[in-house]
Each structure stands twice: as structure tokens, then as C-alpha cells.
Amino acid sequence: MASLSFDVVIIGAGPAGLMAARKAAEKNVKVLLCEKDLSLGAKPCGEAVSGSTLQDAEIPPSPKFVANRIKGFTVYAPDESKKVEIWSEELGFGEGYILEKPVFLREMASRAVKAGAEIWMRSEVSGVERKADGGFKLAVNRLGGKVTVEAKILLGCDGVTSLVAQTFFERKGYEVIPCIQYKIVGCRIEEADVPAAYVGGEVAPKGYVWVFPKSREEANVGVGVRGAPAKPYLDKFIERHPEMFRKAQPVEVKAAPVPISGQISRIYREGVMLCGDAAGQVIPLTGGGIHSSIVAGKITGELAGAAAAEGEANFSEYPKRYTPWSNRIYRSLTALKLIENLGDEDLNMLAEVLDGRDIIDLANGFNLERVGAKLSKHPVFAERLGQALLKALGG
Numbered sequence: 001m002a003s004l005s006f007d008v009v010i011i012g013a014g015p016a017g018l019m020a021a022r023k024a025a026e027k028n029v030k031v032l033l034c035e036k037d038l039s040l041g042a043k044p045c046g047e048a049v050s051g052s053t054l055q056d057a058e059i060p061p062s063p064k065f066v067a068n069r070i071k072g073f074t075v076y077a078p079d080e081s082k083k084v085e086i087w088s089e090e091l092g093f094g095e096g097y098i099l100e101k102p103v104f105l106r107e108m109a110s111r112a113v114k115a116g117a118e119i120w121m122r123s124e125v126s127g128v129e130r131k132a133d134g135g136f137k138l139a140v141n142r143l144g145g146k147v148t149v150e151a152k153i154l155l156g157c158d159g160v161t162s163l164v165a166q167t168f169f170e171r172k173g174y175e176v177i178p179c180i181q182y183k184i185v186g187c188r189i190e191e192a193d194v195p196a197a198y199v200g201g202e203v204a205p206k207g208y209v210w211v212f213p214k215s216r217e218e219a220n221v222g223v224g225v226r227g228a229p230a231k232p233y234l235d236k237f238i239e240r241h242p243e244m245f246r247k248a249q250p251v252e253v254k255a256a257p258v259p260i261s262g263q264i265s266r267i268y269r270e271g272v273m274l275c276g277d278a279a280g281q282v283i284p285l286t287g288g289g290i291h292s293s294i295v296a297g298k299i300t301g302e303l304a305g306a307a308a309a310e311g312e313a314n315f316s317e318y319p320k321r322y323t324p325w326s327n328r329i330y331r332s333l334t335a336l337k338l339i340e341n342l343g344d345e346d347l348n349m350l351a352e353v354l355d356g357r358d359i360i361d362l363a364n365g366f367n368l369e370r371v372g373a374k375l376s377k378h379p380v381f382a383e384r385l386g387q388a389l390l391k392a393l394g395g
């Protein structure tokens with residue numbers, strides 16, 4: 001039995017925690033990762049990632065965990081005859097993937113273990129307190145038994161309900177939206193390499209429906225909405241699309257929240273850092289958080305490992321190194337706040353004005369100044385969207 005004292009303890013084996021465990025262990029320090037679930041990837045997920053996500057995870061694409069390679073994306077306006085098509089190659093992005101996320105997480109776990117990390121499954125951390133020497137004492141319910149673990153450094157990668165956030169951080173304004181997803185088989189999807197999003201007040205108020213195919217017959221189909229229960233919207237969408245779902249059946253039904261209020265103001269304190277969903281590090285307009293969580297896990301794992309190895313912590317580097325992502329999250333949130341107030345007619349019209357590059361920039365918080373300037377010239381969207389966007393960005 002291993003000793004119960006560790007240099008770095010990480011709570012939560014999602015994308016953030018698994019990346020952090022690997023990076024910390026690569027510094028040759030004692031690392032423990034505690035996960036309360038029985039298996040990795042139990043949480044529902046659309047499983048869509050960009051190619052650069054795998055690059056940042058330092059894991060090359062493999063048929064083991066890539067269910068489907070995607071070459072574009074279509075966003076449907078409320079009037080579905082209007083749509084914006086996004087072609088990754090044309091826009092200079094590589095291909096994207098629909099993962100088998102649990103298998104991908106096992107690949108991440110395998111690399112963390114190879115680097116020297118210990119992983120405890122079905123081990124819920126039920127309490128954490130700071131010791132007089134600045135370290136941490138954790139109460140862990142491990143496989144039904146109670147264990148006490150000590151840590152010099154603590155990483156909270158424990159998702160939306162984060163115990164670490166509740167104990168050591170303020171999450172003022174932290175907001176989540178309910179999502180529900182079905183894994184559906186027996187579908188008839190015309191273009192399996194082009195996932196789709198559907199927007200509009202009727203389809204998903206202040207959110208969207210996604211259809212992320214794994215093949216022509218199987219897809220992750222889900223919805224996130226604001227201020228309403230999600231399931232009726234998903235059922236209605238499926239009913240309205242017999243061309244895809246007439247003979248289809250859900251074989252998995254799961255729900256989970258997604259944080260959409262942006263990154264919280266403080267993401268580290270003495271000896272402790274917060275990553276991923278726990279810190280609100282999700283791109284608000286898309287709800288995508290795998291990539292942003294992996295990058296946060298990588299930075300905090302490196303910093304935690306180095307601090308334990310060298311005896312000197314430099315955690316202020318975390319927000320500095322994460323700045324490109326914090327900016328993207330902030331800018332996507334700015335775009336979301338403006339777009340979510342548009343009615344269906346506006347969204348139909350917007351689909352005629354915006355092209356694929358505009359959608360990519362808006363959704364990801366990239367070059368919003370360019371989109372703002374373009375919309376500023378439009379007779380309908382000039383003030384409400386174009387100038388409002390530029391003003392919100394301080395331009």
C-alpha cells in the first residue's frame with residue numbers, strides 16, 4: 001500500500017485532471033488523482049474537438065479513440081432553409097474529431113500513469129482543509145472505506161460542483177445551463193463528416209441543439225437551453241426531423257450542466273489552483289470545454305510539479321500563461337450576451353449576412369473586431385450588434 005502523503009493531489013479525472021496529473025508526475029514528484037466515478041468519462045459529452053486539442057494533449061489521433069473525422073460544421077438558422085456552412089480546410093483549420101471520449105480519457109490516464117501518477121477511482125473527496133504548515137488534509141471515501149490523504153499542493157479539477165471551489169474560491173456570478181444528450185442509433189445522417197448546430201427560440205431558447213455524428217447511423221444529439229427544462233426541446237427537435245430520426249432509438253440518455261458565465265476572477269491561491277469547468281474555463285458560446293480544460297491542466301500540472309520538486313511555488317504564472325484562453329473565453333461571452341437577445345427573425349437574417357469565418361470568430365472569441373466592423377456596415381445589425389460588439393470590446 002502506497003504512503004498516504006503526496007506532493008500533489010488532484011481532484012477529478014476529467015480532461016483537466018488527467019492532463020495535470022501527467023504533467024505534475026513528469027517532474028518526478030508524488031502525484032495522486034482522485035476520481036469519484038466508477039469509470040472515466042461517465043459525464044455526457046458531445047465529444048467534438050479540434051485537431052489542435054489533441055496537439056495540446058500531446059496525443060496523436062488514433063482510431064482507438066477517434067470515432068469520426070470531421071471536415072466542417074453547419075449552423076442552421078431558425079428557418080432551416082437558411083444555414084451557414086463552415087469548411088475547416090478552406091479556413092485553414094485541420095480536421096476535427098468526434099471522439100470516443102471515455103477511451104480518449106483512458107489514453108490520457110495511461111500517459112499520466114506512465115509518468116508516475118497514482119489514480120484512485122471510486123474515490124470521492126468529501127472534505128478538504130488547510131493544515132497549519134500550509135499543506136492540505138483530505139478525507140477520501142475510497143471504494144467504500146474512509147482514508148485520510150495529505151498533500152503539499154492541491155489542484156481542483158473537480159468540475160461544476162467543485163469542492164475545491166466551494167472551500168477556497170469565490171465563484172460570484174458562476175452560472176450553468178442544463179444540457180441533455182441522447183446517444184442515438186439507427187439514424188439516417190446525410191453528411192456524417194459535418195456536425196450541425198440548430199439555433200432559435202423555438203429550437204433551444206438561448207442555447208442550441210447539436211447533432212454530432214459518429215457515423216451515418218449513430219450520433220450524439222443534445223440540447224442546452226437557458227431558463228427552461230432541456231428535455232422537451234430535445235424531444236421536439238427529434239420529432240421534427242423524421243428524415244434523420246424516423247427509425248432511430250436513443251441508447252443512452254444523460255444530463256449535465258455546462259458553465260457559460262466565463263472564467264471566475266481568481267483561479268489560484270496559496271498552494272491551490274482551480275482548472276477547467278470548476279473555474280468556468282469553457283467557451284461560453286459553444287459550451288466547448290475539453291480543449292480549454294486540457295490547456296489549464298497542462299499549465300497547472302507543470303507549475304504544481306515544479307513547485308513540489310523545487311520547493312518554491314510560482315502559481316502567479318498560471319493566469320499569465322492562460323491569458324490567451326481567458327481572453328477567448330471573455331470575448332466569446334461578450335458575443336454570447338449580444339447574440340442571445342436576438343429573436344428568430346434576426347437570427348434568420350444574420351445567417352444570410354455571416355459567413356463561415358465570421359461564425360468561427362464569433363463562437364470562439366477570435367477576431368471579433370473584424371466581425372464587429374462588418375456588422376457595423378449592415379442596415380439592421382449596425383447598432384445592436386456591430387457597434388455594440390466593438391463597444392463591449394473597448395473599441
Ligand SMILES: Cc1cc2nc3c(=O)[nH]c(=O)nc-3n(C[C@H](O)[C@H](O)[C@H](O)COP(=O)(O)OP(=O)(O)OC[C@H]3O[C@@H](n4cnc5c(N)ncnc54)[C@H](O)[C@@H]3O)c2cc1C
Pocket residue numbers: 011012013014015016017034035036037041043044045046047048049123124125126157158159160161162163179180181222255256257258275276277278282287288289290291293
Ligand atoms: C452534455 C454536454 C456536452 C458537451 N459537449 C462538449 C463537446 O462536444 N466538446 C467540448 O469540448 N466540450 C463539451 N462539453 C464540455 C466538456 O465536457 C467539459 O468542459 C469538460 O469535460 C471539462 O473538463 P474538466 O476536467 O474540467 O471537468 P469534468 O470533465 O467535469 O471532470 C470533473 C471530474 O471530477 C470528478 N469529481 C467531482 N467532484 C469530485 C470529488 N469530490 N471527488 C472526486 N472526484 C470528483 C467528476 O466525477 C468528474 O469526473 C460538454 C458538456 C456537456 C455537459
